[in-house]
Amino acid sequence: MSEKTIHQTYKKHMVVAMLIYIVGAVSVAYLRKKTGTSVPVLAIIALISGAGVVMWIWAHARYIGGLDEFIQKLHFHAVLISTGILLAITTFFGVLEEFVKSPDIPVLPVMYLVPLFCFIYAPVLYIIGRRNGVKGLCL
């Protein structure tokens, strides 16, 4: 499979995965506000969003696996650094939330960890690509 085909396949899977993620999240938010849906039902619907994330990770792993070894290395490097940054951010907020418990301290909603990871991953991948002479590396 050519790199272009791999990229196109990944984009299709990613769009579907993100739609599942959004539909799950929006459905829970809507049903919670507009109807008297019970919490267990909302929890089951929330699993749809989780399934979207699993699908995205699967698609991304499949995409990276199809790339040549050097580009793969750059992606792995970016994933590692992005995960590290995300863990540092969550630890910072987690420590404050757990031990300070003050209304002045903003709470980091767990739901936004996936978009936050993407916002970290994209520039990290771009920078790593540029440093290694590869332009246009993207999610």
Place this chain on the structure above:
Amino acid sequence: MKNRLKVLRAERDWSQAALGKKLDVSRQTINALETGKYDPSLPLAFKIARLFGMQIEEVFDDGESSTKSLH
């Protein structure tokens, strides 16, 4: 690790893209190999050596003396 990839490629008048196609890797990978930013995996190193009809040691130099034996 140093390598003679750029010289070998130039001798055959191949572009980075053409060499990448022969090796089934991207042009960026060839560039990274030539500039020493990336050391290839063993399968890719074998593939490169085979393409140029050489031994791996003739293409890649890890800085160790070739006469030094492993004990």
